[in-house]
Amino acid sequence: MKFIVTQETARLGRWLRILGFDTRITGSVSWEKVVILAVREARVLVSRSRRPVEGVRVARIFVSSDRWKEQLREVFRACPSLGKTGQIFSRCVKCNSALKEIDRRCCPVELPERVARRNAAVKRCPRCGKIYWKGTHETKVLQALRDTLKHGE
Ligand SMILES: [Zn+2]
Numbered sequence: 001m002k003f004i005v006t007q008e009t010a011r012l013g014r015w016l017r018i019l020g021f022d023t024r025i026t027g028s029v030s031w032e033k034v035v036i037l038a039v040r041e042a043r044v045l046v047s048r049s050r051r052p053v054e055g056v057r058v059a060r061i062f063v064s065s066d067r068w069k070e071q072l073r074e075v076f077r078a079c080p081s082l083g084k085t086g087q088i089f090s091r092c093v094k095c096n097s098a099l100k101e102i103d104r105r106c107c108p109v110e111l112p113e114r115v116a117r118r119n120a121a122v123k124r125c126p127r128c129g130k131i132y133w134k135g136t137h138e139t140k141v142l143q144a145l146r147d148t149l150k151h152g153e
Contacts, residue, residue, distance in 0.1 A: 020086035092125035
């Protein structure tokens with residue numbers, strides 16, 4: 001499932017990316033432009049705004065909270081099967097590109113020792129060059145997810 005979120009819910013958008021969902025985060029563009037992008041790229045429009053979409057069909061999820069964790073819960077509630085489909089750490093949080101695994105020995109940045117010691121996978125964003133590895137980040141994500149699902153009812 002692909003998503004589009006507006007600037008207002010950008011943080012939620014970054015978390016959807018962390019969870020592996022192709023998510024476009026719009027800058028400050030007009031509502032009409034957001035709708036056009038949603039239609040053209042077949043994305044589910046996630047927004048706090050209940051502004052109607054006129055003339056076209058767009059799949060929508062409304063979130064009401066102003067906090068990302070609760071928003072994530074709302075998205076999961078709207079599509080209960082979502083949890084099984086995302087691939088954690090498969091997308092760049094910054095630019096939404098699919099990450100590529102790279103040889104750790106060719107990593108352009110120095111890895112923290114604990115990461116270098118373990119045989120953790122290192123991934124690189126082909127577009128912006130950001131480097132990702134599994135570490136504390138992952139633990140935090142999983143904890144947040146667990147919390148999200150625990151309070152999901
Ligand atoms: Zn990137």
